[in-house]
Amino acid sequence: MAKYQINAAHLYADLMNTYGDYGNLVALRYYAQQIGVDFNVDVVSIGDEFHDQKYDFVLFGGGQDYEEQVVAADLPTKSAAIKRYIEADGPFLGVCGGFQLLGEYFLLADGTRVEGISAMRHYTLNQPHNRFTGNIRIQSEETGQIYVGFENHQGRTFIADNERPLGNVLSGNGNNGEDHGEGLIYKNVFGTYFHGPILTRNGNLALRMLAIILKRKYPEIDWKAKLAPVEPESF
Amino acid sequence: MTIKSSFAKMVGKSTYFVLTKVFHRGGTSLPGTLAMKIDPNVLQTMANQYNVILVTGTNGKTLTTTLITRVLREKYTDVITNHSGSNMLQGITGTMLSAKVKDRTQKPLLVLEVDEANVEEVSRQLKPKAFVLTNIFRDQLDRYGEIYTTYEKILRGIRLVPEATLFVNADSPIFMRGDLPNPRVNFGFNHVPAKGDERAPHNTDGILSPTDNSILSYHFRTFANQGDYFSKTDDFKRPTLDYAVTKLNQLTPKFSNFDLDGETYQIEIGGMYNIYNALAAYTVGRTLGVSKTQIHHAFESNEQIFGRQEQIQVKDKAVTIVLIKNPVGANQVLEMMKTDPDPKSVMVLLNANYADGIDTSWIWDAEFEDLKDMNVQALATGGERYKDVYVRLKMSGFGDHPFYPSMKQVVGAIEKMPTKNVYVMATYTAMLQLREQLAQRGYLKNHQMGE
Numbered sequence: 001m002a003k004y005q006i007n008a009a010h011l012y013a014d015l016m017n018t019y020g021d022y023g024n025l026v027a028l029r030y031y032a033q034q035i036g037v038d039f040n041v042d043v044v045s046i047g048d049e050f051h052d053q054k055y056d057f058v059l060f061g062g063g064q065d066y067e068e069q070v071v072a073a074d075l076p077t078k079s080a081a082i083k084r085y086i087e088a089d090g091p092f093l094g095v096c097g098g099f100q101l102l103g104e105y106f107l108l109a110d111g112t113r114v115e116g117i118s119a120m121r122h123y124t125l126n127q128p129h130n131r132f133t134g135n136i137r138i139q140s141e142e143t144g145q146i147y148v149g150f151e152n153h154q155g156r157t158f159i160a161d162n163e164r165p166l167g168n169v170l171s172g173n174g175n176n177g178e179d180h181g182e183g184l185i186y187k188n189v190f191g192t193y194f195h196g197p198i199l200t201r202n203g204n205l206a207l208r209m210l211a212i213i214l215k216r217k218y219p220e221i222d223w224k225a226k227l228a229p230v231e232p233e234s235f
Numbered sequence: 236m237t238i239k240s241s242f243a244k245m246v247g248k249s250t251y252f253v254l255t256k257v258f259h260r261g262g263t264s265l266p267g268t269l270a271m272k273i274d275p276n277v278l279q280t281m282a283n284q285y286n287v288i289l290v291t292g293t294n295g296k297t298l299t300t301t302l303i304t305r306v307l308r309e310k311y312t313d314v315i316t317n318h319s320g321s322n323m324l325q326g327i328t329g330t331m332l333s334a335k336v337k338d339r340t341q342k343p344l345l346v347l348e349v350d351e352a353n354v355e356e357v358s359r360q361l362k363p364k365a366f367v368l369t370n371i372f373r374d375q376l377d378r379y380g381e382i383y384t385t386y387e388k389i390l391r392g393i394r395l396v397p398e399a400t401l402f403v404n405a406d407s408p409i410f411m412r413g414d415l416p417n418p419r420v421n422f423g424f425n426h427v428p429a430k431g432d433e434r435a436p437h438n439t440d441g442i443l444s445p446t447d448n449s450i451l452s453y454h455f456r457t458f459a460n461q462g463d464y465f466s467k468t469d470d471f472k473r474p475t476l477d478y479a480v481t482k483l484n485q486l487t488p489k490f491s492n493f494d495l496d497g498e499t500y501q502i503e504i505g506g507m508y509n510i511y512n513a514l515a516a517y518t519v520g521r522t523l524g525v526s527k528t529q530i531h532h533a534f535e536s537n538e539q540i541f542g543r544q545e546q547i548q549v550k551d552k553a554v555t556i557v558l559i560k561n562p563v564g565a566n567q568v569l570e571m572m573k574t575d576p577d578p579k580s581v582m583v584l585l586n587a588n589y590a591d592g593i594d595t596s597w598i599w600d601a602e603f604e605d606l607k608d609m610n611v612q613a614l615a616t617g618g619e620r621y622k623d624v625y626v627r628l629k630m631s632g633f634g635d636h637p638f639y640p641s642m643k644q645v646v647g648a649i650e651k652m653p654t655k656n657v658y659v660m661a662t663y664t665a666m667l668q669l670r671e672q673l674a675q676r677g678y679l680k681n682h683q684m685g686e
């Protein structure tokens with residue numbers, strides 16, 4: 001066993017699993033292994049307890065409307081622990097429904113209002129006869145990094161004052177097609193509509209996330225130096 | 236539970252229903268004057284002259300339709316079938332118009348492959364006497380939508396004909412939704428004792444109980460969300476099977492040998508999913524009085540019906556091209572390759588054109604990690620989206636490996652692969668491009684394109 005390890009929770013992995021978001025864990029493990037860090041994954045699903053102290057990273061992927069409602073009904077049982085985790089700067093990647101549900105609410109195509117857990121203050125509307133589908137490129141304001149992906153969503157998300165976009169849209173639609181933002185960042189929570197999956201296609205972002213995770217867990221180690229020689233994949 | 240109790244009733248009724256009421260009603264002759272304009276009323280009138288069996292589901296429709304047709308032809312004189320296409324109703328009308336009915340004493344059977352989205356319209360026009368439900372797996376989501384929505388579309392069609400018999404893949408829990416009054420014949424797998432207690436892998440869809448949306452457990456799984464499921468929160472479970480695979484004798488990439496209700500059958504194609512297709516045809520056939528001997532004959536009669544997986548000789552290499560398009564399909568291809576113990580080379584080709592699905596993220600849900608345990612001597616990637624699939628395999632523990640952006644290079648690489656046995660897993664347009672290249676180099680004699 002390696003000296004260092006990351007314990008990840010894959011929230012509702014067996015329900016929110018429509019768009020290959022699992023690949024984000026494959027990518028993080030791939031990079032972690034190169035610097036001698038083990039990467040363990042637990043599935044935390046319906047009826048399971050979420051132990052916020054146990055995890056160093058959480059992935060919450062996107063799903064289909066039907067499953068998303070089933071998940072929304074179960075989420076209140078975990079919402080206190082998820083909020084504790086987020087407020088304690090826990091690293092979190094929410095994709096599509098996985099970050100919509102952290103906000104206040106979202107509307108489904110048929111108008112149904114699904115309550116989020118209000119851990120954050122964004123909300124998501126719907127566009128009944130349109131869908132944002134296609135390749136997308138964004139640029140991160142704080143790092144200048146460019147991220148590419150494939151967006152496929154009907155929801156239109158509007159972020160709050162204490163949240164900022166993951167990047168500014170260079171081409172594509174982004175959160176809502178209006179404000180040129182894509183995804184969101186709040187503390188160490190990253191949200192995005194990117195499939196593809198985002199961390200497999202954007203090694204720069206994967207390494208950025210890995211640095212956040214490891215620095216929080218093992219602050220005494222110089223992770224930047226350890227990660228420097230790792231070659232990021234991007235396509 | 237209403238669903239459960241209604242099963243019992245329906246199963247009892249179904250055989251009698253189908254045999255006596257549906258298929259021996261005595262047919263009327265086809266009015267010859269209809270061979271003109273196509274309008275919906277004409278279609279309805281013509282539909283009355285046929286007993287329609289509608290085959291639908293996301294995967295396996297074509298082979299199931301073909302097998303059902305073969306099986307029924309063993310007993311019935313007039314069995315016609317269609318090829319699914321975009322112009323559904325017109326195509327069906329054409330099929331009916333061109334059919335030459337020999338036996339006027341009973342209505343001809345019309346076995347139709349129908350896309351999920353067209354089930355409602357076809358049901359309204361043709362009032363099928365029976366539906367065959369194969370499975371529902373998710374496909375490229377940028378085009379096809381969600382599995383529960385897909386099933387809802389099928390349900391809307393079935394609800395128009397509550398007296399139609401349903402031939403149901405009962406291993407697929409989604410088909411237990413909808414509380415339908417129709418008579419029902421269930422088929423599935425009973426090849427191992429129902430002793431286990433497992434959940435489907437994390438990347439499986441359609442695993443929710445229809446009663447309370449809890450996550451189903453399985454006594455055993457065949458693949459994906461299919462198997463002998465049960466709920467731990469209430470008494471929901473897979474219904475009793477009317478027809479079943481009772482034993483798997485030998486699975487290879489080229490044939491499958493298995494028992495149906497205790498008797499051995501063989502089909503000249505590999506893959507568990509194809510056994511489901513054969514089981515569906517067997518179920519329809521047995522219910523409609525086709526004998527076991529006749530079904531044997533139908534299964535054995537012709538290798539070509541199994542299409543799709545062909546072998547092409549490239550120098551000294553026997554190259555098997557298999558189509559991949561979604562996680563469930565790709566996983567099944569991988570399972571099929573596992574049944575081949577010989578050393579092999581594998582080439583994975585990914586395109587993302589409309590016909591392939593423009594979102595490539597599904598490759599992360601396919602279990603390419605399985606390639607590790609199947610005697611793979613050389614691995615390579617290619618296609619227009621070679622980088623996606625290259626990284627997919629690289630991150631899955633295969634490390635750096637050769638990749639080929641152009642199809643010319645792909646063919647060159649295949650020629651030099653270290654084993655005689657080569658598998659090419661390719662998405663649809665990548666397969667077409669590969670075939671084009673192979674044809675140009677003279678490896679494909681008559682330059683047939685794929686389906």
Ligand SMILES: [Zn+2]
Nearest residue numbers: 062096152153
């Ligand atoms: Zn999405």
